[in-house]
Amino acid sequence: AQSVTQLDSQVPVFEEAPVELRCNYSSSVSVYLFWYVQYPNQGLQLLLKYLSGSTLVKGINGFEAEFNKSQTSFHLRKPSVHISDTAEYFCAVSGNSGGSNYKLTFGKGTLLTVNP
């Protein structure tokens, strides 16, 4: 089984500041990792994913994340945020083998609020 911990429930930042949203996971098997974004009153959409290969993955809207196997982390970063980045961000994990590789386990979410 897998689990995800998002270390901050809320992150307020000013526009054009950098931001890091933290995510740690635990799993007994190798994993795939995802970040989803949910804008107000909408469904979730994929920001980026790590399946294999380079540990630094780039996603949409200027976001990137780094997979760190030794620290079991997958932190999301953006060097300069915009007001439009205000949303809730979810980290998710899936096992990459057997019966667990099509089910996502989500963290509890981090609400990013970008202030002018």
Place this chain on the structure above:
Amino acid sequence: NAGVTQTPKFRVLKTGQSMTLLCAQDMNHEYMYWYRQDPGMGLRLIHYSVGEGTTAKGEVPDGYNVSRLKKQNFLLGLESAAPSQTSVYFCASSYSRLAASGEQYFGPGTRLTVT
């Protein structure tokens, strides 16, 4: 393509009433999922389906039933609604195992209130 659609968008039920939430996808996806989202809890998997005619329990299945009679539709039923089922419900679908598709596609959600 409409992607994943959910019907209805909003619903208010009284305790003990029943209802069915409909999810439809036009991407020919094999896998479909129902989640509930509660404040501070993230998304929790209720039931899922790995193909037409098959369903399985997720993390929080009690009080819900599902059916997948057609590949494109996944229905979530509440037989006797309880206030604890007040939530936002999301349907999602994926092409195949996440290793291949890497993504679940989500509907816009159904906001259900049980009084």
